[in-house]
Amino acid sequence: MRLTVLGTGYVGLVTGACFAEMGNHVTCVDRDAAKIQRLERGEVPIYEPGLEPLVAANLRQGRLRFTTRLAEAVAGAEVIFIAVGTPPRADGSADVEDVLAAARDLGACLDHDAVVVVKSTVPVGTTERVEALITEALSARREILTVDVAFNPEFLKEGDAVNDFMRPDRVIVGSRSARAIALLRMLYAPFTRNHERLLTMAVRDAEMTKYAANAMLATRISFMNELATICERLGVDVEQVRVGIGSDPRIGYSFIYPGCGYGGSCFPKDVRALIRLAQDAGVDAQLLRAVEARNQVQKRALFDKLTARFGQRLAGLRFGLWGLAFKPGTDDMREAPAVTLIAQLIEAGATVSAFDPAAMTAAQATLPREWFEAGRLQLSNDQYDALEDASALLLVTEWKQFRNPDFARMRSAMRLPVIFDGRNQYDPARMAAEGFEYHGIGRGGRGSVEAAALRLRAAG
Ligand SMILES: NC(=O)c1ccc[n+]([C@@H]2O[C@H](COP(=O)([O-])OP(=O)(O)OC[C@H]3O[C@@H](n4cnc5c(N)ncnc54)[C@H](O)[C@@H]3O)[C@@H](O)[C@H]2O)c1
Secondary structure: OEEEEEOOOHHHHHHHHHHHHOOOEEEEEOOOHHHHHHHHOOOOOOOOOOHHHHHHHHHHOOOEEEEOOHHHHHOOOOEEEEOOOOOEOOOOOEOOHHHHHHHHHHHHHOOOOEEEEEOOOOOOOHHHHHHHHHHHHHHHOOOOOOEEEEEOOOOOOOOOHHHHHHOOOOEEEEOOOHHHHHHHHHHHHHHOOOOOOEEEEOHHHHHHHHHHHHHHHHHHHHHHHHHHHHHHHHOOEHHHHHHHHHOOOOOOOOOOOOOOOOOOOOHHHHHHHHHHHHHHOOOOOHHHHHHHHHHHHHHOHHHHHHHHHHOOOOOOOEEEEEOOOOOOOOOOOOOOHHHHHHHHHHHOOOEEEEEOOOOHHHHHHHOOHHHHHOOOEEEOOOOOHHHOOOOEEEEOOOOHHHOOOOHHHHHHHOOOOEEEEOOOOOOHHHHHHOOOEEEOOOEOOHHHHHHHHHHHHHOO
């Protein structure tokens, strides 16, 4: 099939490369000329495991092309995906301007029948607006074409996006067009071969399903973070509680890991967009507001623990920070908890030396230049270098290489053997045995008692 994908971000590029891999001819179009130039050379501008070889192979075999010219990109395309960004506005609502602009541009240049599929995450009612804008633009040009519209949310997760796209748990198609559904069923058949996983529903139901999925996952995380805070006060280890409840099949283990808050380009913005959508519909989304508020508090949890430990004397201290990306497996730093923490530390007069296995270039490009120029934030080439003379390690993102590090080497590099573990990666008993003062999230009981004992010992 001939396909076009608008937007070559995390979603668009993965979509284009995976469809090309299944034998389709895909043209990806983006308004960012620099990005397109890199992609034409086979360079993938984002870190996403498995994506670069997929792009390179399909480019070489002539099934994947990149351009900035929309009219050229849609020529002969049977299905056109809109996968452009929908960033948050200041009031929390999703900014769908790029999606609507894409619809207008399509209406201005389409010259053949096609199916247009919205893949961006959009508020309920947006796909209907896309359809209306295309129809309007076509009739202004007196073009009589059949352009069917569908909404097909994307559920991939960054860090495992190719895998998720290739083996989806389900594919959701919202459309009232039998032709659109039939084409999408055909297109997705190679990905859903083992058993039928394509669910069809009304467009608005599908739009809501995407927000509901992210809101549910964010709710589980915020629930656990709140529970962790209660555990800490009551001398309970939340990690024991997590295993205890996760073993209940009605609950399960996913998305119940307490930590220093969720980030990224989806959960925060989608929860806020849903709150706003509810508000516009006259509903006060109390639970979702609490999910969001708890996350804001949680993103400051490590800093609060630091001030509880060091008092107000953070000025002049140096901290080693592991993990800048919002989660492991990606270089995406949008709304990353590490950014909130670094900002708080710099504000308090401290210095940060940070390391991330994938997000160093993104950090250099997106974090405030004055942090670097003033020498308040340094990026280290190595996780151990980041700990030189550090008063504590702050573990913010749980990359695998941080799970079982060389503790002796860490201890000898650091000024003080103190760990603030924002992802509960380490066992408090092991940390005590290794000679570290350990602070986790919600690790009342063992963790805090041992940390207190160590502190007393260190104080003589
Ligand atoms: N990132 C994820 O993990 C993820 C997962 C599921 C759904 N989504 C949703 O998918 C959408 C895209 O997310 P993303 O993370 O890939 O975004 P992104 O910001 O990484 O990429 C968006 C791309 O679209 C391009 N673009 C914007 N307007 C354009 C236009 N009119 N024509 C051509 N190109 C245009 C931009 O230049 C950019 O390259 C969003 O709605 C997001 O909520 C994202």
